[in-house]
Every structure is written in C-alpha cells, then in structure tokens.
Amino acid sequence: MFILDQELCIQCGTCAEECPNGCLKIEDDTVKHDPTRCMWCGHCLAVCPRDAIMIDGDGYNVEDVEEFQFFKKSTPDMVRRDIMMRRSVRHFNDTPVTDDEINRIIEAAKYAPTAKNCQHNALMIKNDPEEIAELRKDLFEQLGEIGKGMMRDKPDVAAFFLMKCSEFENEGKDGLFYDAPLVIGVFSDSDVDGSLCAAYMGQVIESLGLGFTYLLLPTPAMNTPQLREKYNIPEDRKCVIFLTIGNYDAEYFCSVPRKDVPLL
Ligand SMILES: Cc1cc2nc3c(=O)[nH]c(=O)nc-3n(C[C@H](O)[C@H](O)[C@H](O)COP(=O)(O)O)c2cc1C
Numbered sequence: 001m002f003i004l005d006q007e008l009c010i011q012c013g014t015c016a017e018e019c020p021n022g023c024l025k026i027e028d029d030t031v032k033h034d035p036t037r038c039m040w041c042g043h044c045l046a047v048c049p050r051d052a053i054m055i056d057g058d059g060y061n062v063e064d065v066e067e068f069q070f071f072k073k074s075t076p077d078m079v080r081r082d083i084m085m086r087r088s089v090r091h092f093n094d095t096p097v098t099d100d101e102i103n104r105i106i107e108a109a110k111y112a113p114t115a116k117n118c119q120h121n122a123l124m125i126k127n128d129p130e131e132i133a134e135l136r137k138d139l140f141e142q143l144g145e146i147g148k149g150m151m152r153d154k155p156d157v158a159a160f161f162l163m164k165c166s167e168f169e170n171e172g173k174d175g176l177f178y179d180a181p182l183v184i185g186v187f188s189d190s191d192v193d194g195s196l197c198a199a200y201m202g203q204v205i206e207s208l209g210l211g212f213t214y215l216l217l218p219t220p221a222m223n224t225p226q227l228r229e230k231y232n233i234p235e236d237r238k239c240v241i242f243l244t245i246g247n248y249d250a251e252y253f254c255s256v257p258r259k260d261v262p263l264l
Helices: 014-018 043-047 077-085 100-112 130-147 155-171 191-207 225-230
Strands: 002-004 026-029 030-033 053-055 122-126 182-188 211-215 240-248
Touching: 002 030, 014 026, 014 043, 043 053, 077 191, 100 155, 100 182, 100 191, 122 130, 130 155, 130 182, 130 225, 155 211, 191 240
Parallel strands: none
Antiparallel strands: 002 053, 026 030, 122 182, 182 240, 211 240
C-alpha cells in the first residue's frame, strides 16, 4: 500500500519525476498515486526529501527501510579486487555457516533486482547435514536417469552425468555439492531474475569470507516431476541454479588469466 504523509509532503514533485511508470502526479496540491500502474519499486520513497512516502503491507514492511551514507560505497578498486579474486570454491572445512550469515545471504536475495520488480524468486535453503544428504541422493538418482536417457542424443553430457553418479555410488565422492555445509537452490519463473539473485547472494557470501560455487549440474535433476513433487516446488517456478557454500582453508594468491570479452 502507498502511504503519503500529507503534513510532511511539500508537493515538490521529485517522486513523480523519478517514478519509472508515471504513476505519480501532483494534483489539487497533493500527490496522486495510481496503484494499477505501480510496480512498487520504492523509488518514490527513496528520493522523497521529506520522508513523506511509505510502502507498507501486502508483503512489504515499513520497518525494512534504512538510511545509508552513499559516500561509504566500495571504491572501484575494491570492487575490481573482489571480482578478480573471487574463485569457485569446491573444498570446504567443517566450520558451519552461522544463522546470521545465512540471514544475510537471504537478505541479498530479497534485494536483488527483478524484472518489473516482480520478486518471484524463491530459495531452498539446506544446512542440515541429513537433509543435504537426502537431497544429494535424490539428485544423483535423477541425474543418473537423465544421463541414461541422453546416451543416444548427447553422449558426452550423458557420460559426464553418469561419471558423476558412479563416483558418488562407488567412492562416496560428492561431485554435486562438494560436501558443503550449506546449499541454496534458486527457484524462479525467470532465468535472468534467478541468476541475478544468485549473483547478489554470491557477493554477500564473498564479503562474509565464505566460499561458494554456482551449480547448474543439479538443476535438470531438481526440475524432474519426481523431485518437484517431493520438494513441493510451486508450478510457476523452476530451479534456475544452486549455490554450494561454506568456509574454506585454501588461499588464492593471485587472479587468473581470462580471455578478453569481445566488444561487438
Ligand atoms: C552458471 C554457472 C554454472 C556452474 N555450474 C557448475 C557446476 O555445476 N559444478 C561446478 O563444479 N562448477 C560450476 N560452475 C563453476 C565454473 O566451473 C567456474 O565458474 C569456472 O570454471 C571459472 O572458475 P572461477 O569461478 O573460479 O573463476 C558454474 C559456474 C557458472 C557461472
């Protein structure tokens, strides 16, 4: 719900100018809001110099709004270092990820941008070792079935899937989650929204000093009817990506070489 504090509002029009959908206008000395065009992005309240606008209810919580000092943003050199020194971590130690760390990661998902601000991303969070083990076993089972079904059309992919399954069955090797203490699945109706959500979580994970790897391998298995039903995945969402997360001991001393991005 859009709430305007008439006493605080000075009808400066900043909110109307900022609104990407043109759903605000000044009329009869007050701000008029058209909820049918609103995507609830909150820009209006973020630019209001008098703190006269609020969005509350229907899943939004007015208490969430915080003031930040923009001059404290990370510097370009800090961001560059973070991007270049991030590595996919596949070896985790026994230290569990704390509840506070998990909550911070979930918060990053909440604030990740979504097309039209639809906020259709959902998370599966697993940090109980038994639950992770069950999920892993289920995923390997489905991956094996998918692999067998692909042998004719995509023999290379099939061989890779079946090799991973065989390593798990015969050697107990976890080539899906790498024995991480925390696994997060991102579910969405949009690959783009889901991937951005994962990337935002990734930034926070790194900032917490934890390591992670994005995982596509488990997604076809997670999207099978069997596992969708077992894990109560809503019809309008599919698994876009997983992240496997934990503390790690490795040190990376330098960045790695990469090809230049072609400029089109
Ligand atoms: C979309 C995506 C999916 C990935 N899926 C997997 C995966 O299923 N298993 C895995 O071990 N690594 C996976 N990776 C990690 C890549 O292998 C890794 O990012 C790449 O080798 C470059 O290494 P770096 O992340 O350390 O720079 C994935 C990465 C991305 C971006």
